[in-house]
Amino acid sequence: MGGSGQMPVQVMQRGDVSRAIQRIAHEIVERNHDLGNVAIVGLQRGGVWIAEQLAAKIIAIDPTLSVSSGALDVSMYRDDLRIRPVVDGAITEISFDVTDMLVVLVDDVLFTGRTVRAALEGLNSFGRPRAVQLAVLVDRGHRELPIRPDFVGKNIPTHAHDEVLVSEDGVIVKAPQ
Amino acid sequence: MTIVIKGGSIVGATGVTNADVLIDGDRIVEVGQGLRGDESLDAQGCHVFPGFVDLHTHLREPGREEAETIETGSRAAALGGYTAVVAMPNTNPAQDSVAVVKFVRDQGVRAGLCDVFPSGCITVAREGKVLAPFADLTAVGVRVFTDDGNGVQDPALMRRALEYARTLGVTMAQHCEVQDLTRHAVMDECACSSDLGLPGWPAIAEEMMVSRDIELCRLTGGRLHVLHVSTRGSVELVRQAKRDGLPVTAEVTPHHLALDHELLRSFDPVYKVNPPLRSMEDVLALRQGLVDGTIDAIATDHAPHPPRDKELPLDQAPPGMLGLEYALGVVNSVVDVTPSRLAEVFSINPARIAQIGDRHGAGAVVGAPANLSVVDLAATWRAEDHRSASLSRNVPYRGRSLRGKVRHTILYGRAVVRDGEAMR
Amino acid sequence: MRHVRSISELGRDRILGLLNLADRMAEINSRPVPKVPALRGRTVVSLFYEDSTRTRLSFETAARRLSADTMNFSVSSSSVNKGESLRDTVETITDMGVDAFVVRHKSAGVPWQIAQWTTAAVINAGDGAHQHPTQALLDAYTITRSRNSQDLAGLRVAIVGDIRHSRVARSNVEAFTALGAEVLLVAPPTLLPPVVSHWPVEVVHDFDSVVDSVDVLYMLRLQAERMNQGLVPSLAEYSTHYGLTPRRVARMSVDAQVMHPGPMNRGVEMVVDPAEIRGSLIHRQVTNGVAVRMAVLFDSLAVEPDHSALREEAR
Numbered sequence: 001m002g003g004s005g006q007m008p009v010q011v012m013q014r015g016d017v018s019r020a021i022q023r024i025a026h027e028i029v030e031r032n033h034d035l036g037n038v039a040i041v042g043l044q045r046g047g048v049w050i051a052e053q054l055a056a057k058i059i060a061i062d063p064t065l066s067v068s069s070g071a072l073d074v075s076m077y078r079d080d081l082r083i084r085p086v087v088d089g090a091i092t093e094i095s096f097d098v099t100d101m102l103v104v105l106v107d108d109v110l111f112t113g114r115t116v117r118a119a120l121e122g123l124n125s126f127g128r129p130r131a132v133q134l135a136v137l138v139d140r141g142h143r144e145l146p147i148r149p150d151f152v153g154k155n156i157p158t159h160a161h162d163e164v165l166v167s168e169d170g171v172i173v174k175a176p177q
Numbered sequence: 178m179t180i181v182i183k184g185g186s187i188v189g190a191t192g193v194t195n196a197d198v199l200i201d202g203d204r205i206v207e208v209g210q211g212l213r214g215d216e217s218l219d220a221q222g223c224h225v226f227p228g229f230v231d232l233h234t235h236l237r238e239p240g241r242e243e244a245e246t247i248e249t250g251s252r253a254a255a256l257g258g259y260t261a262v263v264a265m266p267n268t269n270p271a272q273d274s275v276a277v278v279k280f281v282r283d284q285g286v287r288a289g290l291c292d293v294f295p296s297g298c299i300t301v302a303r304e305g306k307v308l309a310p311f312a313d314l315t316a317v318g319v320r321v322f323t324d325d326g327n328g329v330q331d332p333a334l335m336r337r338a339l340e341y342a343r344t345l346g347v348t349m350a351q352h353c354e355v356q357d358l359t360r361h362a363v364m365d366e367c368a369c370s371s372d373l374g375l376p377g378w379p380a381i382a383e384e385m386m387v388s389r390d391i392e393l394c395r396l397t398g399g400r401l402h403v404l405h406v407s408t409r410g411s412v413e414l415v416r417q418a419k420r421d422g423l424p425v426t427a428e429v430t431p432h433h434l435a436l437d438h439e440l441l442r443s444f445d446p447v448y449k450v451n452p453p454l455r456s457m458e459d460v461l462a463l464r465q466g467l468v469d470g471t472i473d474a475i476a477t478d479h480a481p482h483p484p485r486d487k488e489l490p491l492d493q494a495p496p497g498m499l500g501l502e503y504a505l506g507v508v509n510s511v512v513d514v515t516p517s518r519l520a521e522v523f524s525i526n527p528a529r530i531a532q533i534g535d536r537h538g539a540g541a542v543v544g545a546p547a548n549l550s551v552v553d554l555a556a557t558w559r560a561e562d563h564r565s566a567s568l569s570r571n572v573p574y575r576g577r578s579l580r581g582k583v584r585h586t587i588l589y590g591r592a593v594v595r596d597g598e599a600m601r
Numbered sequence: 602m603r604h605v606r607s608i609s610e611l612g613r614d615r616i617l618g619l620l621n622l623a624d625r626m627a628e629i630n631s632r633p634v635p636k637v638p639a640l641r642g643r644t645v646v647s648l649f650y651e652d653s654t655r656t657r658l659s660f661e662t663a664a665r666r667l668s669a670d671t672m673n674f675s676v677s678s679s680s681v682n683k684g685e686s687l688r689d690t691v692e693t694i695t696d697m698g699v700d701a702f703v704v705r706h707k708s709a710g711v712p713w714q715i716a717q718w719t720t721a722a723v724i725n726a727g728d729g730a731h732q733h734p735t736q737a738l739l740d741a742y743t744i745t746r747s748r749n750s751q752d753l754a755g756l757r758v759a760i761v762g763d764i765r766h767s768r769v770a771r772s773n774v775e776a777f778t779a780l781g782a783e784v785l786l787v788a789p790p791t792l793l794p795p796v797v798s799h800w801p802v803e804v805v806h807d808f809d810s811v812v813d814s815v816d817v818l819y820m821l822r823l824q825a826e827r828m829n830q831g832l833v834p835s836l837a838e839y840s841t842h843y844g845l846t847p848r849r850v851a852r853m854s855v856d857a858q859v860m861h862p863g864p865m866n867r868g869v870e871m872v873v874d875p876a877e878i879r880g881s882l883i884h885r886q887v888t889n890g891v892a893v894r895m896a897v898l899f900d901s902l903a904v905e906p907d908h909s910a911l912r913e914e915a916r
Contacts, residue, residue: 444710492729
């Protein structure tokens with residue numbers, strides 16, 4: 001996939017994306033029988049819209065469940081000192097107590113794993129969850145840390161310098177210019 | 178042994194002539210074309226001025242030898258084209274006694290780089306309370322008296338001082354500052370000081386004393402010299418005093434002609450000086466005063482301070498700037514004057530005011546003492562490229578282009594500076 | 602690495618950026634564990650040549666919440682040797698390793714002088730009567746967030762008191778006007794700077810003529826020694842004409858707010874108990890101080906990302 005000088009490739013269509021999210025919602029419900037206390041937390045910015053859809057779909061699957069949702073900005077937690085510019089609007093909103101909850105972190109793309117590591121640390125400043133699971137729409141490989149997803153929309157092998165763009169309309173892989 | 182200055186343009190009060198100058202011993206013996214001597218100093222492209230005379234130099238010795246000594250200050254003076262300096266009396270002990278005056282003069286002779294004429298204090302220890310022994314000091318050659326650093330605050334005391342000045346035929350030089358109006362002042366009182374939250378020195382603190390002393394001069398007939406004029410109001414007061422025919426003279430520093438108070442926004446203590454840098458309007462009025470004759474002389478107010486003193490916070494740092502080596506280059510780059518006028522303000526007038534006209538200020542004239550300064554008026558240079566002979570480094574001209582450099586300085590027939598290098 | 606020394610050095614865009622950053626910091630402060638590792642491994646040194654427990658603690662708390670290491674040199678303790686020059690102190694600390702100095706000094710200009718002797722960022726916690734930029738930032742933050750607005754456009758703000766000797770006033774005039782407010786200075790002539798005609802403000806000597814028409818009243822502290830310097834005839838007279846009295850509070854408009862940088866001189870500029878003023882923002886000013894200072898430290902010490910780092914956004 002990808003490769004220098006080649007055209008961008010659309011590897012998931014709009015329908016593929018929504019089906020993947022639906023499937024992940026089912027998997028979350030199946031895996032976690034007593035969903036007494038569950039929170040779906042999207043990582044800013046790419047994971048937030050997916051988390052919102054997941055939360056809605058989980059409730060649609062089982063309306064008796066109470067599902068909390070939130071958003072987490074990890075820019076203060078990156079382990080490399082090159083801190084990317086703080087993006088306006090990419091705020092953290094976790095208005096519930098995470099103690100003893102099952103938290104499902106949600107991101108659009110899993111790559112090196114550093115964002116997730118930062119998110120785990122960020123989550124800690126809100127309390128001690130019972131357990132944390134990870135749902136991603138795309139796993140593009142090239143892990144640099146021992147992080148593995150619990151729920152994956154699609155595995156897409158890429159070159160390290162490719163760009164992966166995700167939206168409701170689909171997933172595109174772009175080679176560098 | 179004879180020395181010939183070859184190929185230069187001789188500057189006198191009346192004009193400029195191309196000619197060589199022959200020196201024998203400590204005198205000028207011939208001025209003409211194609212002269213020859215045992216030694217030769219190249220003056221091609223240069224002007225031959227009467228040696229400069231600084232009415233206002235702080236040599237710091239005795240008392241603050243870490244900032245400057247009479248030797249290092251004299252060397253800086255020679256490099257700047259000065260063959261004579263009037264040394265300010267705010268030493269420690271102050272120059273308010275014959276003993277200290279003789280010490281300073283002897284140190285100057287020993288250094289042998291320029292003539293050092295100590296000024297005397299107006300009041301003992303410059304405290305402004307008791308008059309100094311004017312007659313004794315005059316007897317040992319002092320002709321200029323000042324409490325510089327301070328102005329004499331008490332008008333009755335200043336009146337007496339000017340009365341003595343008239344009797345003894347000497348000059349009272351005043352640092353005009355009404356201290357009650359300048360408490361804690363760090364810079365000019367202006368929009369800039371308001372922005373920076375710094376206490377300021379309003380122009381009237383100078384002008385009130387200039388005005389007062391002009392009236393006392395009118396009353397007593399004693400000679401008054403106004404040190405480091407810095408405001409347009411002061412220039413106008415001096416102008417009027419001269420129109421009235423009073424024996425008033427005035428000097429201006431190179432820094433007050435070139436720099437203005439906006440520089441203090443950098444908070445760099447190198448720009449802190451008393452009286453402070455003022456507005457561009459004041460600067461322009463000072464330049465005009467120099468051109469039209471209201472201001473008689475350039476005086477450097479060379480005020481060395483060791484680097485650690487100028488690294489203090491702005492309000493704690495002592496005021497003062499170096500000037501001897503830069504005066505000509507600075508003045509010549511900001512004011513458009515003829516070489517003759519330069520000779521007047523750098524040499525002829527200050528020599529007259531200091532009453533040393535028998536030795537300095539005559540220029541390249543047959544029979545006169547050979548005290549000369551050979552200057553390339555077109556040479557451009559930068560202050561930071563010059564290695565100062567001063568022990569201090571508080572030069573406010575970094576980043577500016579100066580125009581006019583001293584090539585040779587001749588003191589009583591000896592080249593104390595040759596090709597821009599001090600010979601001792 | 603960027604300095605924060607005066608409001609005019611920051612400019613409107615950077616001010617707005619810092620206020621937005623402060624929102625994030627306020628959110629961090631609201632968490633059960635209000636700490637993030639953003640400045641881990643960085644050292645922030647407080648160099649306080651003037652006593653100020655409140656401001657110094659505010660900065661230290663801010664630094665620690667960002668996981669920076671802190672060191673504190675204050676002149677009241679013996680760690681600042683009075684015989685040691687400012688330059689020696691700064692260079693020694695720089696050699697030991699420091700990323701930012703937070704400096705307070707009674708001499709204006711020290712943050713600019715220090716910057717020549719160190720590679721660390723310099724944060725001005727107050728220099729003489731010149732500037733106190735973090736105070737102005739937290740004041741602007743407090744007003745805008747209390748009104749749910751981004752800037753101060755359309756607001757009339759009166760700064761009342763000893764403008765002449767106030768670094769808070771100078772920073773606030775710059776910050777409030779940069780954010781679009783209409784600023785009035787209310788003071789007797791002796792407590793105004795010698796020249797203010799070039800400041801973008803209106804100058805008023807009669808407090809009562811404007812107290813009912815302003816949106817924010819910013820009261821400055823009057824120091825008792827101003828009376829000894831002959832700048833005011835007496836504290837009582839000052840209080841009568843320029844103090845915030847119950848009568849003036851009653852005349853304030855309904856939505857008007859009151860602010861004070863602290864500490865207060867009760868009975869002088871504040872005759873009424875601030876707890877009894879409905880529009881008082883004074884407590885919020887103190888609270889917001891930490892969030893704003895966290896924003897300042899973060900913004901100053903964050904490495905400027907180059908474009909390859911922006912690509913890491915996707916990781």
